[in-house]
Amino acid sequence: MNAVFYVSALIAVASTAMVIIERNAVHALLYLIVSLLAVAVIFFGLGAPFVAALEVLIYAGAIMVLFVFAMMLLNLGRAATEQERQWLKPRMWRGPGILAFILLAEVVYVLTCVGWPAPAGGVVEPRQVGAALFGPYVLGVELASLVLLAALLGAYHLGRRTPPSEGGGP
Amino acid sequence: MVTVPVEHGLMLAGVLFALGALGVMVRRNVVFTLMCVEIMLNASGLAFVVAGWRWGQADGQVMFFFILTMAAAEVCVGLALVLQLHRRFQTLDVDAADKMRG
Numbered sequence: 001m002n003a004v005f006y007v008s009a010l011i012a013v014a015s016t017a018m019v020i021i022e023r024n025a026v027h028a029l030l031y032l033i034v035s036l037l038a039v040a041v042i043f044f045g046l047g048a049p050f051v052a053a054l055e056v057l058i059y060a061g062a063i064m065v066l067f068v069f070a071m072m073l074l075n076l077g078r079a080a081t082e083q084e085r086q087w088l089k090p091r092m093w094r095g096p097g098i099l100a101f102i103l104l105a106e107v108v109y110v111l112t113c114v115g116w117p118a119p120a121g122g123v124v125e126p127r128q129v130g131a132a133l134f135g136p137y138v139l140g141v142e143l144a145s146l147v148l149l150a151a152l153l154g155a156y157h158l159g160r161r162t163p164p165s166e167g168g169g170p
Numbered sequence: 171m172v173t174v175p176v177e178h179g180l181m182l183a184g185v186l187f188a189l190g191a192l193g194v195m196v197r198r199n200v201v202f203t204l205m206c207v208e209i210m211l212n213a214s215g216l217a218f219v220v221a222g223w224r225w226g227q228a229d230g231q232v233m234f235f236f237i238l239t240m241a242a243a244e245v246c247v248g249l250a251l252v253l254q255l256h257r258r259f260q261t262l263d264v265d266a267a268d269k270m271r272g
Binding site for chain 2 (some may be wrong): 001002004005006009012013017018019020025028029032035036039042043045046047048050051054055058059062063066067070071073074117122124129130131132133137140144147148151152154155156157158159161
């Protein structure tokens with residue numbers, strides 16, 4: 001079981017290094033998603049299944065899709081189809097695909113050989129997390145909702161298409 | 171369950187954080203900068219979860235939840251800024267926006 005931790009940690013570090021090295025933003029995103037999935041596997045191994053699910057759903061799911069949307073918006077108009085054809089070459093998927101496959105093999109190994117739920121204990125159940133979240137930390141939850149509302153308004157304000165007379169670059 | 175020493179988990183978080191900080195410093199493309207900020211936030215969340223696992227408490231996961239919320243808010247505003255930058259300067263280079271006017 002410890003090997004699962006170390007292999008996931010290696011995958012996380014390697015794919016994060018690839019994010020920094022990679023020249024193309026979409027390829028870097030693929031590696032970033034693999035890095036987040038590796039961290040999710042580590043969370044699962046550390047007895048935090050709720051956080052592991054959040055990591056996959058919100059980080060690797062929602063936030064990364066937001067990045068992809070933004071990049072697609074940036075590329076509108078400019079020879080975008082040719083660029084996309086170049087991005088989607090099969091060999092670009094090989095690196096992230098292999099790393100993600102190793103992670104999948106780890107998860108299958110944990111589910112089949114070690115078993116879930118773990119008998120040894122040490123797992124912090126989602127029930128405990130929820131009780132803590134809406135017990136002593138309820139003020140934090142309210143503040144988080146305010147932060148999200150402020151971010152929503154800020155993104156709406158910044159994302160507006162300003163008329164050409166107002167502002168405009170040099 | 172994993173029985174690795176807690177220092178290894180914290181070390182992993184430190185390495186990921188350092189990689190993210192390195193990326194923020196060396197990359198000039200603003201999208202990459204945002205991605206590296208995400209890596210750093212994720213690494214700090216990993217440190218919280220490792221600490222919570224060490225004492226078997228839910229507080230680390232609660233802190234991860236808050237970090238996740240903040241990361242979502244940050245990336246939302248950040249990508250809006252990226253779109254605005256691209257609209258005004260037709261580039262994603264952060265150095266293009268180093269003049270504080272308009």
